[in-house]
Amino acid sequence: MANVIIILILAAAVGYGIYSFVHHLRHGGGCCGEHDAPAKKVKAADTNxxxxxxxxxxxxxxxxxxxxxxxxxxxxxxxxxxxxxxxxxxxxxxxxxxxxxxxxxxxxxxxxxxxxxxxxxxxx
The missing domain is CATH 3.30.70.100 (Alpha-Beta Plaits)
Known part of the structure; x- marks a missing residue:
């Protein structure tokens, strides 16, 4: 019975790891703006x-x-x-x-x- 519980816990951990990996691939993983499209770059009027x-x-x-x-x-x-x-x-x-x-x-x-x-x- 203890072996079954350990296997279920390991399966849950692996399942969560796969979910997190797929979520990171789909939504990005940056520290800021993680779920947003990147902000458009504001260019200075004069770049010289x-x-x-x-x-x-x-x-x-x-x-x-x-x-x-x-x-x-x-x-x-x-x-x-x-x-x-x-x-x-x-x-x-x-x-x-x-x-x-x-x-x-x-x-x-x-x-x-x-x-x-x-x-x-x-x-x-």
Missing amino acids: KNHYAHRLVMGVDGMTCQNCQRHVENALNALPDTLAEVNLSAQNVTVWTKADADEDALRKAIRNAGYLPLRTTEKE
Whole structure:
């Protein structure tokens, strides 16, 4: 009788594992937006970095995947006269601005996207 119970428990565990695997394949497995289509990329109006006089690099905590990267870039690229590129492996974002960067506005945009802005590491 104990053997039957063990076999039923193992069968249930294997069944759940197969269900989880199929669910992951169908719906994705990202940390954010797991069941949603990826957000459309927001492009800055001007993508030529030579047109931007100021650059700063700021750390961002909480990014773990390309969806996270796109959320942060979209939040910053939606700001006027701003171009942003996230380096996911370095956990930072480089932001180019035409006027002197309003760091408070940049930090607020990152927070509103759901991430934690860290200190600025470079500023030109």
